[in-house]
Amino acid sequence: MLAELQRGARERVVSRRAGLTTNYAVAHAVKAVDVDVVAVYPITPQTTIVEKIAEFIHGGELRAELIHVESEHSALSAAVGAAAAGARTFTATSSQGLEYMHEVLHIASGLRLPIVMAVPTRALSAPISIHNDYSDIMNARDTGWAILIASTAQEAYDTVIQAYRIAEHPDVQLPVMMAYDGYLMSHTLEPVELYHEEHVRGFVPRRDRRNVLDVRSPITLGAFATPDNYYEFKYQQEVALRNVEGVLREVEADFAARFGASYGPVEAYRLEDADYALVTYGGAATGNARMAVDMARERGIRAGLLRVRLYRPFPSAPIVAALAGVKAFAVIDRAIAYGSPAPGPLYKDVATALYMEGLTVPGISVVHGIGQRAMYVEDFYGVIRMLAEGAGTGKVLFLGLRE
Amino acid sequence: MSGWRGLPIGAAVLRPGSTADNVTGTWRVVRPIIDQERCIRCGICWAYCPDGSILELKRGYTTRGGKSYEVTYEVDYDHCKGCGICANECPVKAIEVVPEAK
Amino acid sequence: MEIEARFHGRGGQGAVTAVQLLASAAIAEGRYAQAFPEFGPERRGAPVRAYLRISDRYIFRRDPVREPLAVAVLDPSLILVEDVLAGLRGGGIVVVNTRSGEVAARVKDSRPDVDVYAVDAEAIAMEVLGRPVVNTAVLGAFVRATGMVAPGSVRRAIEEVFPAQLAERNWKAVAMAMEAVKRA
Numbered sequence: 148m149l150a151e152l153q154r155g156a157r158e159r160v161v162s163r164r165a166g167l168t169t170n171y172a173v174a175h176a177v178k179a180v181d182v183d184v185v186a187v188y189p190i191t192p193q194t195t196i197v198e199k200i201a202e203f204i205h206g207g208e209l210r211a212e213l214i215h216v217e218s219e220h221s222a223l224s225a226a227v228g229a230a231a232a233g234a235r236t237f238t239a240t241s242s243q244g245l246e247y248m249h250e251v252l253h254i255a256s257g258l259r260l261p262i263v264m265a266v267p268t269r270a271l272s273a274p275i276s277i278h279n280d281y282s283d284i285m286n287a288r289d290t291g292w293a294i295l296i297a298s299t300a301q302e303a304y305d306t307v308i309q310a311y312r313i314a315e316h317p318d319v320q321l322p323v324m325m326a327y328d329g330y331l332m333s334h335t336l337e338p339v340e341l342y343h344e345e346h347v348r349g350f351v352p353r354r355d356r357r358n359v360l361d362v363r364s365p366i367t368l369g370a371f372a373t374p375d376n377y378y379e380f381k382y383q384q385e386v387a388l389r390n391v392e393g394v395l396r397e398v399e400a401d402f403a404a405r406f407g408a409s410y411g412p413v414e415a416y417r418l419e420d421a422d423y424a425l426v427t428y429g430g431a432a433t434g435n436a437r438m439a440v441d442m443a444r445e446r447g448i449r450a451g452l453l454r455v456r457l458y459r460p461f462p463s464a465p466i467v468a469a470l471a472g473v474k475a476f477a478v479i480d481r482a483i484a485y486g487s488p489a490p491g492p493l494y495k496d497v498a499t500a501l502y503m504e505g506l507t508v509p510g511i512s513v514v515h516g517i518g519q520r521a522m523y524v525e526d527f528y529g530v531i532r533m534l535a536e537g538a539g540t541g542k543v544l545f546l547g548l549r550e
Numbered sequence: 551m552s553g554w555r556g557l558p559i560g561a562a563v564l565r566p567g568s569t570a571d572n573v574t575g576t577w578r579v580v581r582p583i584i585d586q587e588r589c590i591r592c593g594i595c596w597a598y599c600p601d602g603s604i605l606e607l608k609r610g611y612t613t614r615g616g617k618s619y620e621v622t623y624e625v626d627y628d629h630c631k632g633c634g635i636c637a638n639e640c641p642v643k644a645i646e647v648v649p650e651a652k
Numbered sequence: 653m654e655i656e657a658r659f660h661g662r663g664g665q666g667a668v669t670a671v672q673l674l675a676s677a678a679i680a681e682g683r684y685a686q687a688f689p690e691f692g693p694e695r696r697g698a699p700v701r702a703y704l705r706i707s708d709r710y711i712f713r714r715d716p717v718r719e720p721l722a723v724a725v726l727d728p729s730l731i732l733v734e735d736v737l738a739g740l741r742g743g744g745i746v747v748v749n750t751r752s753g754e755v756a757a758r759v760k761d762s763r764p765d766v767d768v769y770a771v772d773a774e775a776i777a778m779e780v781l782g783r784p785v786v787n788t789a790v791l792g793a794f795v796r797a798t799g800m801v802a803p804g805s806v807r808r809a810i811e812e813v814f815p816a817q818l819a820e821r822n823w824k825a826v827a828m829a830m831e832a833v834k835r836a
Contacts (some may be wrong), residue, residue: 164679166675166809311702328714331688334688335688336671336676336685336688338679338685431715434713435712435713435714435715437712438713521716523716524713524720
């Protein structure tokens, strides 16, 4: 019944089915939500997003101010100014660009500005790499931004649209980062269903925001806070960020009704009766793990997959619920948390979430795809086999590493 | 003081000019005093004051020598921090800086 | 049913655009497809591989194609520097841009179990586009040799990607190559 309703909704809202890279899908979403200001500095593999947006503006399909800046630090600073003045604002970057933005990341969230940023993820220097992993986004995980990680081009398109509703929600008013695999998604062409833009604009109507700069009714933003108040402002931020999970569910319910699609904070695949679970994020790790789960099932191993889509705030409850019943799990991380208790950043979050609920499910920390080292379906199947053979808590695996 | 729920989000300051509520005059250890007889109303102290604490008042003044001015400059002692820049910049040495405590 | 293919070219020859056009053509037919590059350094002249998958369902896997059903070689000199036939399935198809029948025969000799097609894509590109950008000519030969997508869908994809005049010329390169391609 619901599926039929969703199909019906989709037929009404889809304008065309196109072959698009994820970067182009993001640009189409930015156009559909009718942003006012775009401030971006070019960096591979992000650049084609803003190239496409520039084409839209040049062709008169999007009426927005494209601000040319001289660095990513300036790109986000310009976005902060625009958002503070009440503009619907977009920016995008990758890798060193996100690092260079770092101090402004905290300013954007501290000023409670609903900027949306796309991050096709990329490895960090040194040595220089233009290829994909998630080191950049992991360095930004504690900056007070909401972080969503998409796994398909369609989801990236849908998520940018949802991100503005979430960011501008009165219980949130925070910036949102939407990440996905650089190259492995940013430069992969696949089918995307684009929506009639009037439906998108109906879904993300402009709403009056609190505390916007307006010369007719002046306020001050960016003032000093003494020890008497600073802590309270930071706690407000923590509360607002934690509101994101509930707001996401609410926004997705409306999105599902209008567009016939939803993803949730986490996505489970064949987990209901699973003995062994892979936990992933992003496109390549998730897609290949999903194929590996099918392979394992064909061979009689009850495997399942849990994909983390909402990374900040961390959706502990659904993750703990999904993993509470498995015999063992493995978290596939696409970044190294150097010198940490475990090398995988997501693994640390999952382990903490389980520990806080008093659970001790055996789990292993797997690192893979660093600097876009090729990840094959068989690699993920190998991890499931390892779990089935009894590899448990404390095991650390640097997959695909040459000895 | 307000709890976290009562503060404006983003640490916004919602009332323009509310900085004037802070009586920074208590930070002062020395006090500038303008000698209205010597002051030539050039406005240099008003322009240089880093805290906007020189007041330009639309109030006439006639010196003992008979010279009339339409404005009078006075120090806003609620906010003057006693930095002495006004005295340093005054071209006719009409501002004297004296200790607050005797 | 999932079809996998691999294109070998050099930076600037348009291998990535070729697989994107093929994927777009399949998508225009209501199917699912995935086209992605495996970039080395982004430099003109550097060897580039591009991958293509076509299926009747959404394609989840995102790993390099290792056992393609078809391979296209945009530059015959690549045969000297890398194993362009690596993993090619028995009964598979190779499409090579070459003006020499000798090159095609040599490929056929090395893999008697696959079908080899040759096209002088450079001559077509020079005639139609005035530049040695061989991707659309090789694409035409590939479409004729493999039947992976319908020529009409390719035309539609080209018209979506290129401005009108360039689309017309590129479609002409596709059509000429479809006529000119020969089985070795």
